[in-house]
Amino acid sequence: MLKSDHLVEISNMSFRHENGKLVFKDVDIIIPRGKVTAIMGPSGTGKTTLLRLIGGQLMPASGKVTVAGESIHQLSHKKLYQLRKRMGMLFQQGGLFTHLNVYENVAFPLREHTQLSESMIHTLVLMKLQMVGLRGALHLMPNELSGGMARRVALARAIALDPELIMYDEPFTGQDPISMGVLVKLVKTLNKSLNLTSIIVSHDVQETLQIADYVYVIVDKKVVGHGTPAAITQDGSRELQQFIKGLPDGPVPFDYPAAPLVQDFLRGEEA
């Protein structure tokens, strides 16, 4: 694959939270242009953190994150914001502006970054809302929307400027079966019709494997496997199999690290 075919390259990257907790250790990830890449892993592995690192909101402890050929953490404030105009991100909670209605939320990036006329903005907003099936909800305020609807509005807003790269943070969580089906299809269609590059962070294995072209699985600070969905499903690694099949026992612990149970009980008696 040519180097220019990679929209995002993460090489040898480690990240540590402010509280000192290590989240990633020497992670290498390549996001190919024009494809849907899924990043999967159990809760708490830092999948959202990874998206924030790609968006330049967090600083890695070491290593490099390159987006569209630019090392994102070395860019000036101005250049970083220029680059972000080419990205869209769908947040887990939607992140809609609560003082603006659905229409104004979707129109927000257009008003901020373009000089388009009001009628043009109107047309574009309606088109984006039509894509997510919420054209009729344009006068509603965010507090009148259900969680699933709010996320669809946020998706319409994220694609308002027709970005090159779109990052979805848990897009399928909390969706009813119909919205889930529509969303899965929508992510795929958007990627194809707008020639986007999509990164989906999710732990909904079945839905994600359906639409992803390439999958990375992160467990315990490292990438434990990557490949096409078919290759991932057939991979012999115990960590991968445990995650994909949802098995309680295996190398990936379900319990948060703790002292032995007996010790904790005895401590209670002493107290």
Add this chain to the structure above:
Amino acid sequence: MIARLALAGHAGIETLRQFGKAGILFYEVLFYPPNLRKGFPLVVQQVYAEGVLSLLIIVVSSLFIGMVLALQGYHTLAKFGASQELGPLVALSVVRELGPVVTAILFAGRAGSAVTAEIGLMKATEQLSSMEMMAVDPIRRVIAPRFWGGFISMPLLTIIFNAMAIYGAYLVGVKWLGVDAGIFWSNMQSSVEFHADVVNGILKSIVFGVAVTWIAVFQGYIAVPTSAGIASATTRTVVYGSLAVLGLDFVLTAMMIGEW
């Protein structure tokens, strides 16, 4: 012992970090102003939210403060046969001290807490993050307009406070207690100096405006994004804001009367 020392050191470093962060935020607000076409309407909105909506509490409190001041002042002055000095007493205490200080403390409680809570909630609901990812700088779009809105509102509210408090004193002193209106106003006019009293009072209110709104936006911006975090950030705004106003008032008064 060592553990306690380490704890004290840690707390000290943390406090310095907070000051550093507050300084950086202040610098960004001052030196990266929003562009005029987009920023002006946002600042006007904030002048409305922070200034106009604070009018009720400012007008009502100033009226009562002026009335109480006249009532107390009249009875004390009357003992010395100096009740004609009621006008200067009220005007000087309001214009020099009570106006700027009480307005700033009320402003911290009414508008400062609202600004902190709003910014904190925007942070907790990922609105600030999503704005950043849409390539819109939240410092220019959210923080700076709120800061400038407070900065503009505070001196205006202080002027209104001063006028209403003096009117309250007039109602009690002249209309109720029978001080002669001509004496009330003319003594006030001859005792109050425009520069030394009125302008210095307004200068104080500008400094208080900067301090209170800076504290309010900073506390909102660094609030822990949980309900308890936002509650404590709001409380800190009111407490730190009020203390900063009282402390700064002493420093400014010392500077203005030339003792420093």
